[in-house]
Amino acid sequence: MPILTARPVQNVDAPPLLANDWTDDEWGLSIAPPAWWRRWPAESLNPVTEPADPVFEVARFQLRLGDPSLYTQPVSPTSGLLTDAGAVLSIGVARIGSGLIGAIPEKWEQTSRAVKDFVATDEDSSYDGVRSFTRYYFAKSTGRVVVVRFSADEDEWPNVRPALLSSLATVTADPAKASGPEAIVPPPPPAPVFDSAVADPSLGIRGEILSRAAAMLNIPYVWGGNSTKAGMDCSAWLSRAWGVDRYSTDSIWNVSHPISKAQLLPGDALNLTTGRDPKRLGHIRLFEAWANPAHTVMWVYEETEPRSMHRVVVYDERFQPIRLAGLSGDGVALIVPGTPAPEPTATPRTPKPTVKPTVRPTPRPTVKITPRPTAKPTTQTRPTPTPAPTTR
Numbered sequence: 001m002p003i004l005t006a007r008p009v010q011n012v013d014a015p016p017l018l019a020n021d022w023t024d025d026e027w028g029l030s031i032a033p034p035a036w037w038r039r040w041p042a043e044s045l046n047p048v049t050e051p052a053d054p055v056f057e058v059a060r061f062q063l064r065l066g067d068p069s070l071y072t073q074p075v076s077p078t079s080g081l082l083t084d085a086g087a088v089l090s091i092g093v094a095r096i097g098s099g100l101i102g103a104i105p106e107k108w109e110q111t112s113r114a115v116k117d118f119v120a121t122d123e124d125s126s127y128d129g130v131r132s133f134t135r136y137y138f139a140k141s142t143g144r145v146v147v148v149r150f151s152a153d154e155d156e157w158p159n160v161r162p163a164l165l166s167s168l169a170t171v172t173a174d175p176a177k178a179s180g181p182e183a184i185v186p187p188p189p190p191a192p193v194f195d196s197a198v199a200d201p202s203l204g205i206r207g208e209i210l211s212r213a214a215a216m217l218n219i220p221y222v223w224g225g226n227s228t229k230a231g232m233d234c235s236a237w238l239s240r241a242w243g244v245d246r247y248s249t250d251s252i253w254n255v256s257h258p259i260s261k262a263q264l265l266p267g268d269a270l271n272l273t274t275g276r277d278p279k280r281l282g283h284i285r286l287f288e289a290w291a292n293p294a295h296t297v298m299w300v301y302e303e304t305e306p307r308s309m310h311r312v313v314v315y316d317e318r319f320q321p322i323r324l325a326g327l328s329g330d331g332v333a334l335i336v337p338g339t340p341a342p343e344p345t346a347t348p349r350t351p352k353p354t355v356k357p358t359v360r361p362t363p364r365p366t367v368k369i370t371p372r373p374t375a376k377p378t379t380q381t382r383p384t385p386t387p388a389p390t391t392r
Contacts, residue, residue, distance in 0.1 A: 021170060024058055028174030029146065031091050033061040034163035044071035045090075048184060048338065049311040051218050054098030055090075055147045056180025063087040063152075063160060067296070070314055073338040075297055077151040079129050079283075080314030087152035087160045089167060094145035095180040101143040105136065117141065117175050127221070127305040128283045131157040135168060139175035146173040154279060202328040206267035209324075213241040213286050213301035219308045237303030238269055238284045242324050249273050249282035256322040261295070263321065265331045270300070270319035277318065285319070291338040299336060312338035 022039065023030040033039070038061065045057040063086035065071075070084055077088040094100035105121035118137040125132050131154050137146040148171060150164045222231030226246055235248045244255045250273050259268065264287050274282040284302070291297040291312045301310050323329075 022059060022061075023172075026177075027058045027093060028177035029058055029091055029093070030170070030172040031059075031089075031148065031167055032170035033089055033167055034063075034160075037061045037063055037089065037163075038065060040065065040071050043073055043339075044075060047074040047076045047312055049076065049309050050185075051307070051309060052095070052098075052183030052185070054095055054100050054183075055092045055149070056095050056183075057090050057092040059091050061089045063156070069292075069294060069296060073291065073297070073312070075291075075312050075314060075338065077130070078313045078316075079153070079318075080316035082130060082151060082153045082156075083316070084314070086156050087150065087164075089164060090149045090151075091171075092147050092149075093177075093180045094147060096182045098180075098183075100136070100145045100147075101179055103138070103145070105138055115146075115171055115173055118146065118173060125305055126154060129154050129277070129279045129281055132305070133164070137171070137173055139173075142175045144173075144175050144177065144179055146171070200328055200330045202326075203331060205324075205327060206265065206331060209241055209243070209267040209286070210288060210301075212243065213288075214310070216241060217301075217308050217310060219303065221303055221305050221307055232303050232308070234284050234303045235282075237308055238286060241286055241301065242269075244324070249284050250275065252284065252322065255325050257325060259321045259323045259329075261315070261321055263323075263329060265323075265329065265333050267327070268321060268323045270316070271322050272316075272319045276320065283319075285313070287321070287333075289334040289336045291336060293335055297338065299338070 021030050021032040040060055040062055045060055066084040075081055115137055118139050120135055120137050123134040131152050133150040135148045152160050219228055220231040223233050225231040225233055226236045236246050239246045249271055252271060266288055268287045269284055270287060271284045272282055274280045286301040288299040291299055297312055297314050300313055
């Protein structure tokens with residue numbers, strides 16, 4: 001099927017875009033990133049997270065590049081990464097089994113936001129000093145969903161917003177192409193390596209902290225929340241993982257003390273108090289392991305938007321490493337690379353032949369409709385009893 005062209009978004013003050021659009025024929029996607037932005041290697045795409053990200057990234061562009069070592073493995077665009085990148089634009093497709101495929105948006109945007117044969121809906125949120133904007137394009141005749149996401153530091157947002165909206169005006173997508181591959185299930189969290197000859201109760205406590213954190217994944221983020229069902233915020237979640245009373249990022253000092261980056265061990269935390277945060281927001285994460293030998297990226301558990309997760313993030317110097325009071329400094333912080341399997345390039349292409357036949361039956365909505373007319377005549381119900389006498 002031909003690639004479909006988007007209608008322009010009304011945005012008079014937007015800067016000019018690249019004459020050469022980025023196009024991927026395999027996935028049937030195209031977008032023109034802002035002229036001065038750069039595309040970064042495929043290694044930085046599709047971070048492995050638990051729960052899994054519902055979107056398979058096909059390409060990512062960023063405002064600037066400071067430290068290339070941060071992009072040598074999949075990493076989420078959190079505040080630490082955006083300090084380096086400034087802003088990130090990502091385009092991809094919903095993964096098989098993600099729940100996005102076949103979903104019907106609550107609000108249908110049939111305006112200049114839509115691409116032909118698609119309808120669009122937007123999400124806009126701000127958390128931990130990061131502004132996130134997502135536009136979902138739902139194909140009308142198939143189950144395909146194309147997703148464009150922007151992440152920017154709140155301070156950068158006013159400057160980059162016009163360019164990002166202009167990029168949206170250039171999106172093209174083919175509704176007949178495949179959906180993204182199923183997400184790779186991350187391996188079980190690595191257990192802290194301890195010397196069994198050393199009888200230190202702290203080692204057992206650290207293991208319990210990580211086990212509790214793993215059991216509290218996928219809890220919705222709710223500011224001020226303190227419920228594993230209704231939702232929690234980052235400090236309530238961390239307090240629960242530590243097994244202490246509920247504290248905030250500013251009061252967690254009552255049960256902890258500062259340590260250095262070099263002293264971080266599994267079960268320690270990284271705390272950004274509201275006083276230390278220029279945006280007066282605050283955030284806290286649970287440290288699990290380093291993700292590279294340079295100790296610039298790390299595995300963490302955290303309660304974040306939209307829900308608690310386990311993922312690799314860039315180490316952020318603004319966060320103060322802290323340790324639960326009473327825990328010793330015994331133990332080892334493992335180095336666990338953030339790429340457990342070569343998903344970014346090889347895996348997406350292998351499933352495509354299989355995916356096409358399987359995904360196109362996403363006209364299952366239509367299939368469901370066909371039985372209904374047949375079901376209306378009571379004849380369809382009668383055939384059920386009729387065979388019974390015949391069998392006799």
